Amino acid sequence: MSPVVSTIDTRCKRCFSCIRLCPAKAIKFENGQAKVIVERCIACGNCIQVCPQHAKRVRDGIARSNELLRDHHPVFAILAPSFAAAFASVTPEQVIAGIKLLGFDQVWEAAFGADLIMEEYARIHQTGVLPTMITSPCPAIVNYIEKYHPHLTMVLAPIVSPMIAVGRAIKWKFCPSAAVVFIGPCVAKKKEMEDEQVLGVIDEVLTFNELQTMFQENQIELNLLDPADFDGPRADRGRVFPLSGGLFECSDADHDILNREVLVSEGRDRVLEVLQKVDKGDIEARFLDLLFCRGCIHGPMMANDESVYVRRDRLVNYIYSKQDAKRQEQAKNDRAEYADLNLKRGFSILDLRSTQPNEEDIREILQRTGKWQPEDELNCGACGYPSCREKAIAVYQGLAEAEMCLPYMLDKTEKIQNKLAASNRKIKKSLLSLKMAQEQLIQSEKMASVGKLAAGVAHELNNPLGGILLFTNILLKKLEHSNDADALKKIANEAERCRHIVQGLLDFSRQSRFDCKPNDIHKLIDSTLKIVIEQPLFQSLALKKEFAAGLGPVFVDHLQIQQVLLNLFMNAAEAMQGRGELLVKTGSAKNNHFVLVSVCDSGPGMSKMTMNHIFDPFFTTKPVGRGTGLGLAIVYGIMRQHGGDIRVESQLGKGSQFTMFIPTAN
Numbered sequence: 001m002s003p004v005v006s007t008i009d010t011r012c013k014r015c016f017s018c019i020r021l022c023p024a025k026a027i028k029f030e031n032g033q034a035k036v037i038v039e040r041c042i043a044c045g046n047c048i049q050v051c052p053q054h055a056k057r058v059r060d061g062i063a064r065s066n067e068l069l070r071d072h073h074p075v076f077a078i079l080a081p082s083f084a085a086a087f088a089s090v091t092p093e094q095v096i097a098g099i100k101l102l103g104f105d106q107v108w109e110a111a112f113g114a115d116l117i118m119e120e121y122a123r124i125h126q127t128g129v130l131p132t133m134i135t136s137p138c139p140a141i142v143n144y145i146e147k148y149h150p151h152l153t154m155v156l157a158p159i160v161s162p163m164i165a166v167g168r169a170i171k172w173k174f175c176p177s178a179a180v181v182f183i184g185p186c187v188a189k190k191k192e193m194e195d196e197q198v199l200g201v202i203d204e205v206l207t208f209n210e211l212q213t214m215f216q217e218n219q220i221e222l223n224l225l226d227p228a229d230f231d232g233p234r235a236d237r238g239r240v241f242p243l244s245g246g247l248f249e250c251s252d253a254d255h256d257i258l259n260r261e262v263l264v265s266e267g268r269d270r271v272l273e274v275l276q277k278v279d280k281g282d283i284e285a286r287f288l289d290l291l292f293c294r295g296c297i298h299g300p301m302m303a304n305d306e307s308v309y310v311r312r313d314r315l316v317n318y319i320y321s322k323q324d325a326k327r328q329e330q331a332k333n334d335r336a337e338y339a340d341l342n343l344k345r346g347f348s349i350l351d352l353r354s355t356q357p358n359e360e361d362i363r364e365i366l367q368r369t370g371k372w373q374p375e376d377e378l379n380c381g382a383c384g385y386p387s388c389r390e391k392a393i394a395v396y397q398g399l400a401e402a403e404m405c406l407p408y409m410l411d412k413t414e415k416i417q418n419k420l421a422a423s424n425r426k427i428k429k430s431l432l433s434l435k436m437a438q439e440q441l442i443q444s445e446k447m448a449s450v451g452k453l454a455a456g457v458a459h460e461l462n463n464p465l466g467g468i469l470l471f472t473n474i475l476l477k478k479l480e481h482s483n484d485a486d487a488l489k490k491i492a493n494e495a496e497r498c499r500h501i502v503q504g505l506l507d508f509s510r511q512s513r514f515d516c517k518p519n520d521i522h523k524l525i526d527s528t529l530k531i532v533i534e535q536p537l538f539q540s541l542a543l544k545k546e547f548a549a550g551l552g553p554v555f556v557d558h559l560q561i562q563q564v565l566l567n568l569f570m571n572a573a574e575a576m577q578g579r580g581e582l583l584v585k586t587g588s589a590k591n592n593h594f595v596l597v598s599v600c601d602s603g604p605g606m607s608k609m610t611m612n613h614i615f616d617p618f619f620t621t622k623p624v625g626r627g628t629g630l631g632l633a634i635v636y637g638i639m640r641q642h643g644g645d646i647r648v649e650s651q652l653g654k655g656s657q658f659t660m661f662i663p664t665a666n
């Protein structure tokens with residue numbers, strides 16, 4: 001048979017409510033799902049009631065009941081007395097009529113079974129054979145004792161439940177060929193019917209919820225039905241059985257609150273506590289009536305959401321409506337008819353008590369979730385266990401997973417998040433440097449092709465320019481005193497200017513020869529500064545130097561590097577229009593293989609577009625006649641020819657910084 005209670009995997013959202021509230025620790029957290037461990041489950045139905053996702057399913061009883069109604073004859077229903085509290089806005093008699101309309105041949109009162117077993121309880125109690133007796137009509141209690149307090153089965157009353165009593169009354173006395181379906185609010189009854197001690201008495205169990213579904217499926221509207229009455233023997237005080245303490249109510253036991261012989265307890269926590277105390281011998285009472293629910297009217301399958309008090313009122317009204325001397329007399333006679341019915345049963349010792357870990361095991365498990373000190377144990381209960389220790393024990397017993405610890409997981413998530421963020425930053429950084437490397441590659445390719453063009457042009461212009469200059473000077477000498485001398489001088493000057501430009505192009509395109517030697521970079525900077533400092537453009541500038549100590553010599557053609565510095569200083573001063581701060585910094589990079597020289601200004605900075613073109617020959621933003629656009633192209637050519645580099649950073653409105661990477665003599 002399939003398990004009575006199971007988890008609907010797709011619905012379980014790992015809230016741990018079921019784990020927290022399962023009295024039998026029968027729910028295991030596995031692969032992200034709270035799974036019911038069939039052999040540990042006592043079918044109390046707690047998990048069904050507490051699961052906010054409705055992720056627990058109860059084994060279906062409708063299909064088999066329909067099958068019986070279709071293929072078997074006769075089929076009897078046994079109706080739990082709490083039915084009077086389960087169906088609102090219809091009379092109890094209409095519910096009975098509805099059950100008959102479903103096809104049940106007879107509907108018997110389970111309360112009659114309660115009357116029968118009460119007499120049996122009284123008999124055992126009076127004989128005093130059991131010094132302490134735990135009542136056994138609640139199948140969840142029976143299951144719990146068999147599994148988790150096995151030696152208490154000795155004191156469990158060896159009496160069947162009202163359901164089995166009536167089942168036996170039908171099958172053993174009244175109609176042996178009948179199939180019997182029990183209908184009630186209890187999930188554990190589904191497990192009880194397959195208990196080998198009472199097997200074969202009940203053929204199927206329907207919950208009130210399932211009964212309601214069957215009414216709907218068969219389009220039975222209870223409120224339109226004529227009332228119908230129970231069949232079979234009449235019940236009497238057994239109808240109070242679904243109320244907590246009902247068993248005593250229908251017995252002749254002493255109800256005095258000071259009666260130490262009797263203890264009535266209901267609800268998961270209290271019952272577990274009582275059983276533990278009985279186990280230890282701490283409880284004196286001789287008669288213990290225990291129920292997992294707050295009476296059967298609080299059962300998990302009551303088919304309505306009303307409070308237990310409303311249900312109680314409805315049941316009490318029903319009981320009063322059925323109580324009169326004539327009915328009581330009839331019930332007494334009916335009981336007498338079944339007086340010889342065997343109401344005994346035995347119990348199985350299943351013993352599922354789990355092995356307990358030792359202190360060392362517990363500590364090891366606690367440490368797996370970062371609990372090294374007692375103060376690390378927060379005992380927050382979010383995992384479903386009352387304390388970190390109890391959860392560690394459950395982990396040891398294979399019922400829980402160490403990772404179920406919420407604070408630990410939050411901590412872990414935070415760490416993972418931080419790691420992710422760090423690696424994200426790394427990726428972004430490498431993407432950025434990749435982009436920069438790409439840009440540099442594009443730039444150097446561009447410069448290489450522009451360089452070739454410039455070299456070609458410069459080379460072709462150089463010779464004719466030399467000719468123009470030579471012949472202009474010859475003519476000038478001859479006509480020194482004539483009226484044409486001025487024009488010739490102009491030709492000579494302009495030709496000289498052209499030669500200057502051509503020389504710049506050659507410098508840029510690396511056509512000039514370099515004479516590299518070890519040089520002190522600070523001296524080179526100072527000597528270049530000396531040249532410019534006298535110029536009017538530098539007069540009002542604040543000049544600052546931040547020279548790094550201990551820099552080795554650079555391996556350069558000193559004239560060329562001075563040219564670079566000169567161009568950078570001039571550009572900075574021009575950008576600042578003679579006002580601002582010029583800072584020259586030095587440092588080293590790449591394991592001292594390069595010396596860095598940064599020329600920083602507090603000028604207007606450059607736009608992205610300007611930055612993209614500054615090293616292009618003839619790119620200038622200065623007015624015609626003021627700039628040639630060759631300065632930085634030359635800088636670029638010289639630096640590359642030295643095996644170095646030049647980089648620029650700039651912010652609009654804040655200034656620019658050019659950094660030379662100069663190879664050292666190392």
Ligand code: ADP
Pocket residue numbers: 567571572573575601603604605606610614619620621622626627628629630631632633656
């Ligand atoms: P030129 O100085 O003849 O214009 P350059 O090649 O030296 O040619 O400079 C090219 C352009 O780069 C300049 O016109 C200017 O727009 C820009 N530039 C160079 N240095 C700076 C600087 N320090 N601040 C702002 N812009 C600059």
Ligand code: MG
Pocket residue numbers: 567570571627629631632
């Ligand atoms: Mg310039």
